[in-house]
Amino acid sequence: MKTLIELGQNAKQAERQLAQASAKEKNTALELMADGLLESVDAIVKANKLDTKQAKDAGISDSLLDRLTLTRERITAMAQGLRDIAALPDPIGLVDSMWTNEAGLKIGKQSVPLGVIGIIYEARPNVTSDAAGLCFKSGNVVILRGGKEAFNSNKAIIKSLRDSLEKSSLPSDAIQLLEDTSRETAKEMMQLNRYLDVLIPRGGANLIKAVVENATVPVIETGTGNCHVYIDQTAQLEMAKSIIVNAKTDRPSVCNAAETLLIHEDVAAEFLPVIEQALSEWSVELRADEKAEKILKNTVPATETDWETEFLDYILAVKVVSSMDEALDHINRYSTGHSEAIVTTDYFAGQRFHREVDSAAVYVNASTRFTDGFEFGFGAEIGISTQKLHARGPMGLPELTSSKYIIFGEGQFR
Amino acid sequence: MKTLIELGQNAKQAERQLAQASAKEKNTALELMADGLLESVDAIVKANKLDTKQAKDAGISDSLLDRLTLTRERITAMAQGLRDIAALPDPIGLVDSMWTNEAGLKIGKQSVPLGVIGIIYEARPNVTSDAAGLCFKSGNVVILRGGKEAFNSNKAIIKSLRDSLEKSSLPSDAIQLLEDTSRETAKEMMQLNRYLDVLIPRGGANLIKAVVENATVPVIETGTGNCHVYIDQTAQLEMAKSIIVNAKTDRPSVCNAAETLLIHEDVAAEFLPVIEQALSEWSVELRADEKAEKILKNTVPATETDWETEFLDYILAVKVVSSMDEALDHINRYSTGHSEAIVTTDYFAGQRFHREVDSAAVYVNASTRFTDGFEFGFGAEIGISTQKLHARGPMGLPELTSSKYIIFGEGQFR
Numbered sequence: 166m167k168t169l170i171e172l173g174q175n176a177k178q179a180e181r182q183l184a185q186a187s188a189k190e191k192n193t194a195l196e197l198m199a200d201g202l203l204e205s206v207d208a209i210v211k212a213n214k215l216d217t218k219q220a221k222d223a224g225i226s227d228s229l230l231d232r233l234t235l236t237r238e239r240i241t242a243m244a245q246g247l248r249d250i251a252a253l254p255d256p257i258g259l260v261d262s263m264w265t266n267e268a269g270l271k272i273g274k275q276s277v278p279l280g281v282i283g284i285i286y287e288a289r290p291n292v293t294s295d296a297a298g299l300c301f302k303s304g305n306v307v308i309l310r311g312g313k314e315a316f317n318s319n320k321a322i323i324k325s326l327r328d329s330l331e332k333s334s335l336p337s338d339a340i341q342l343l344e345d346t347s348r349e350t351a352k353e354m355m356q357l358n359r360y361l362d363v364l365i366p367r368g369g370a371n372l373i374k375a376v377v378e379n380a381t382v383p384v385i386e387t388g389t390g391n392c393h394v395y396i397d398q399t400a401q402l403e404m405a406k407s408i409i410v411n412a413k414t415d416r417p418s419v420c421n422a423a424e425t426l427l428i429h430e431d432v433a434a435e436f437l438p439v440i441e442q443a444l445s446e447w448s449v450e451l452r453a454d455e456k457a458e459k460i461l462k463n464t465v466p467a468t469e470t471d472w473e474t475e476f477l478d479y480i481l482a483v484k485v486v487s488s489m490d491e492a493l494d495h496i497n498r499y500s501t502g503h504s505e506a507i508v509t510t511d512y513f514a515g516q517r518f519h520r521e522v523d524s525a526a527v528y529v530n531a532s533t534r535f536t537d538g539f540e541f542g543f544g545a546e547i548g549i550s551t552q553k554l555h556a557r558g559p560m561g562l563p564e565l566t567s568s569k570y571i572i573f574g575e576g577q578f579r
Numbered sequence: 580m581k582t583l584i585e586l587g588q589n590a591k592q593a594e595r596q597l598a599q600a601s602a603k604e605k606n607t608a609l610e611l612m613a614d615g616l617l618e619s620v621d622a623i624v625k626a627n628k629l630d631t632k633q634a635k636d637a638g639i640s641d642s643l644l645d646r647l648t649l650t651r652e653r654i655t656a657m658a659q660g661l662r663d664i665a666a667l668p669d670p671i672g673l674v675d676s677m678w679t680n681e682a683g684l685k686i687g688k689q690s691v692p693l694g695v696i697g698i699i700y701e702a703r704p705n706v707t708s709d710a711a712g713l714c715f716k717s718g719n720v721v722i723l724r725g726g727k728e729a730f731n732s733n734k735a736i737i738k739s740l741r742d743s744l745e746k747s748s749l750p751s752d753a754i755q756l757l758e759d760t761s762r763e764t765a766k767e768m769m770q771l772n773r774y775l776d777v778l779i780p781r782g783g784a785n786l787i788k789a790v791v792e793n794a795t796v797p798v799i800e801t802g803t804g805n806c807h808v809y810i811d812q813t814a815q816l817e818m819a820k821s822i823i824v825n826a827k828t829d830r831p832s833v834c835n836a837a838e839t840l841l842i843h844e845d846v847a848a849e850f851l852p853v854i855e856q857a858l859s860e861w862s863v864e865l866r867a868d869e870k871a872e873k874i875l876k877n878t879v880p881a882t883e884t885d886w887e888t889e890f891l892d893y894i895l896a897v898k899v900v901s902s903m904d905e906a907l908d909h910i911n912r913y914s915t916g917h918s919e920a921i922v923t924t925d926y927f928a929g930q931r932f933h934r935e936v937d938s939a940a941v942y943v944n945a946s947t948r949f950t951d952g953f954e955f956g957f958g959a960e961i962g963i964s965t966q967k968l969h970a971r972g973p974m975g976l977p978e979l980t981s982s983k984y985i986i987f988g989e990g991q992f993r
Contacts, residue, residue, distance in 0.1 A: 181911065185934060266956045270945055277937070279967050358791065362967050377772065381792055383968040404990040411992030497595065519985045520599060523691070531684055531988025540993070541984075542680045553693050553776050553981035554797040555969040567967035570955075571933045574945025576818040578825030579954070 166344045169308075169353055173360030176281045176306045179336040184278045184304045186335055188255035191302055194333035195251035198301075199244040201329030202294065205321065206240050212321035213290065220314055228418065232289045235318055243294040243322075250298040253544045256562040257304045260571070271573040276566040278304035280362035283354055285310045285376060287368035290318035296367070297326055297340045299547045303565035306339050308361070310354055312368075313346035320344065355380035362567075367548050370475060385555060387548035390420030390503035391475045392533045395492045395518070398431035400508040404530065405436060406443050408508055409481075411532040414447040418477050420549060421504050421526075421536040425472065425482040427492045433485045434460055449479045456485035472499045489514060493521050500524055502551050504533040525551060525558035580758045583722075583767055587774030590695045590720045593750040598692045598718045600749055602669035605716055608747035609665035613658040615743030616708065619735065620654050626735035627704065634728055642832065646703045649732055657708045657736075664712040667958045670976040671718045674985070685987040690980040692718035694776035697768055699724045699790060701782035704732035710781070711740055711754045713961045717979035720753050722775070724768055726782075727760035734758065769794035776981075781962050784889065799969060801962035804834030804917035805889045806947045809906045809932070812845035814922040818944065819850060820857050822922055823895075825946040828861040832891050834963060835918050835950040839886065839896040841906045847899045848874055863893045870899035886913045903928060907935050914938055916965050918947040939965060939972035 167175075202209070213235040220233055256276055263273035282305045286292045293309060300307035311319040323342040330337035343350065355364060358381055365385045366376040377386055394412050396405045412423035428436060437460045441451065445463075452467040461483065471482045472495070486492045496505055506528035507518040515529040526536040536559060538546025543561030550556045556564040581589075616623070627649040634647055670690055677687035696719045700706045707723060714721035725733040737756040744751035757764065769778060769790055778798045780790040791800055808826050810819045826837035842850060851874045855865065859877075866881040875897065885896045886909070900906045910919055920942035921932040929943040940950040950973060952960025957975030964970045970978040 181935070181937070184937070264956065266949070266954060268945075268949065268954070270949060272955060280937075378795055380795070383797065383966060385968075401990075407990065407992050415993055515987075521595070523595070523598070523694075524983065526984045526986060528986045528988055530990055531682075531986055532992035534993045535680075535682065535684060535986065535991070536984075540680060540682070541686060542678065552797060554799070557981050558984050567971050569938065570940045570950075570972050572940060572942045572945055572949070573929075574942055576815075576821065576944050577949070578821050578946035579829055579948045 169343060169345070169350055169357060172308050172341045172343060173281070173357055175338040175341060176308055176360055179306050179338040180280055182336055183301075183306055183339045184257075184280075186304060190334050191255070191304070192251040194330060194335050195247050195298060195302065197329040197333050198294075198298070198326050199247040199251075201325045202240055202244040202247070202322070205325035206237055209235060209240055209318065209321045209325065210237065212317040215317040216290075216315055225314070229288055233314055233318070235290055239291060243291050246295055247298045250302045250545060253302065253562060255302070256566050268577045268579075269575070270577055273571045274568050275571050276563070277569050279565060279567050281306045281308065281360055282565070283308050283310065283357065283361045283364040283382065285351060285354065285364065285366045285368070285372065287312040287372060288314050290315040290322060292367060293319050293322045293342075294326065296547060297323075299545055299562065299565060301339055303562050305565055308341050308343060308354070310343040310346070310351060316344075316346055352379055355382060358382050365548060385548070385550050385560070386552040387550055388420045389475055389501045389551055390422070390549070391425070391473065391499060391501045392421060392423045392504045393425045393427055393496050393500060394423045394506045394508065394533065395427040395496070396429065396432065396436060397489060397492075397507060397509040397511065397514050398429040399511040399514065400432065400436075401510060402436055402439060405508040406440055408506060408530070408532045409440055410443050410447075412506065412534055413444065413449060413481050414479065415532070415534050417479055420475070421533050422477070423481070423506075423533050424474065424476050425484065425499070427484050427486050427495060428457075429492075430456065430485050430487050433457065437461055437483070444481065447479055449481050452480065452482045454484040457483040460485075475501070489517065496522055503549065504528065504536040506531060506533050525549065583757060583759070583764055583771060586722050586755045586757060587695070587771055589752040589755060590722055590774055593720050593752040594694055596750055597715070597720055597753045598671075598694075600718060604748050605669070605718070606665040608744060608749050609661050609712060609716065611743040611747050612708075612712070612740050613661040613665075615739045616654055616658040616661070616736070619739035620651055623649060623654055623732065623735045623739065624651065626731040629731040630704075630729055639728070643702055647728055647732075649704055653705060657705050660709055661712045664716050664959060667716065667976060669716070670980050682991045682993075683989070684991055687985045688982050689985050690977070691983050693979060693981050695720045695722065695774055696979070697722050697724065697771065697775045697778040697796065699765060699768065699778065699780045699782070699786065701726040701786060702728050704729040704736060706781060707733050707736045707756075708740065710961060711737075713959055713976065713979060715753055717976050719979055722755050722757060722768070724757040724760070724765060730758075730760055766793055769796060772796050779962060799962070799964050799974070800966040801964055802834045803889055803915045803965055804836070804963075805839070805887065805913060805915045806835060806837045806917055807839045807841060807910050807914060807919045808837045808947065809841040809910070809919070809921045810843065810846065810850060811903060811906075811921060811923040811925065811928050812843040813925040813928065814846065814850075815924060816850055816853060819922040820854055822920065822944070822946050823854055824857050824861075826920065826948055827858065827863060827895050828893065829946070829948050831893055834889070835947050836891070837895070837920075837947050838888065838890050839898065839913070841898050841900050841909060842871075843906075844870065844899050844901050847871065851875055851897070858895065861893055863895050866894065866896045868898040871897040874899075889915070903931065910936055917963065918942065918950040920945060920947050939963065
């Protein structure tokens, strides 16, 4: 089992070659990795059975067990994911602007890889090939540290990917797995400034919090989404209902699901019963403020904690507001800055919502569920940034790049 | 004296209003601040005299004393600096791309302020108005923490700026000074994640190191420049001489000055004596490797430490290399990733240098001294980033922004 330092040294060795690899070299390798995954299906499924058995013995929930499980279909989808990444444009080498300065230097800003990326993630083993593929395509070396529940699965996937890289022109150390899944090593990884250029945590709120608090390596914070839908007094009932039902129930376990409904008092009495009825089909539990409680049939009182919580479940906090000011204050106080939506027919209300809500994605008349790299049309997603530095919102391949200035002189000096 | 927490709370109060301020409001306030500085010249000079007296008593060096000193001329230049910032285009509110996704949503990526920026800096009090002006123009609230040597000067400058803001339509808490200059409070500031969105250290290597090691707030690392000039075997002697003399001697105390000269062995015997002669006019001390020592008249042997050191002085390390590979290996091993230059007439050597050197600014046939926001044509500079996340190289106003996605829907859901 290699130490983190050894992985770091290997990564640095591989960095220069991968950074300069052509799109053709990288795409050929990605196709080899996809072929390799298909050839390794039996080995991966076998390794995954070890993980799922241990997980069952430890009594994990059905939904976690489902996330952990790899089937032939899921591995085929992982392979297809790598081919899809190969088909995307290479984000490296773009010179998106070039100009001539006063001294006559031509100055171009060119996209380059970030370097070595560390990814700390939790149970889902398909993240392994997905994250590895995205980092690889963007010319970045990656060190992956998955959850211990998926240890055997991750090891089998990484072995397959690295075996395929051996057949390519690019270094297999471009993709490495940290096999030591202890907490101490995770913390060591968060402070591995000498070898890591960036750290991206992918997982639940506790993981993200631990990384933000402990990391000295630059971090891209992802994921936590306490998302709001605000229905103003001019909203159309049908549209409001469709959007909140979709935002809450389409997939409650993901970060772009809505957690709080805010509704203007002028329409609360008319709209809330219809919305309650629609949500009851999904057995959504409503946690209401005093005003909403008076209108809704079946609720529990909302606490301060409820406004702050990303339920990730069939639970919705509901608050009646007397003005847009009150809605905006609530959002800017409790939101995690992920995604918020207004439902309105008032042009100026939409403009104001766009301007005054300080979140990564601000919607007028659409479900928060669209905050996603694929839905946005990026063709890929490494995560959704909820920080303001470097990248904000869904991150595709361009968000995995840095830049350098290339300067063409003819002997200039100052 | 306000605590850091109080400053943080005030900053958050001011954040929303400043983020939404129009360019006109911000520019008017910047002009008021410039007028105010001119009216406060006497008060600022008086406060500065307290600082310089203490500094003299403590026996600081002449160059540090010079940096610390504020004269009427320097304060006039600070005021002009604010007017120059007012004249720059507003970096906020730009929607640099907008598209329609498969679901028919119009998705635009709009520039927004980062939020609250913390700046930790050292002796030069003119940084106070400069950094405050740049943050303000980009809609960011700023908390400044200057060095204790410049405490009275900084306090007088900030008082003037805030008094001017009182006359404007924008909140004076947009610009605040942390008056507690203890080390403990600096560390507290580095972990003020609740109130600070970004931390930018401006100063020497020790300050930067302390910030990178201690900060949990996202940091933009600036400044350290162990810059290299490589003269290849096809270089023109006159051009090589001009570039290395300029890069070393034009202003040795700044981060874009050259610290190491690499020269190809084929031209070392011819070029080095000419370069030594030229540098001797500036009394530059040469620290040479074995091969260079044999050619140069007056040198000391270079140690491992010399290759790693940003001298910031009239000292130059010199190494003779036998190939471009050796030069690239040396650069990629010792460089801090700031600025490197090649002097060559060989087209392919220039291409390769651009590609294989992993630094913020990579020059062919020009002095490293051009790495500067003003020289690049940005009209401003908050610092030079040597990290890869968020921004790399000279940072102007656009580098002080984040983005949000504004989405125009017509009832779409997934």
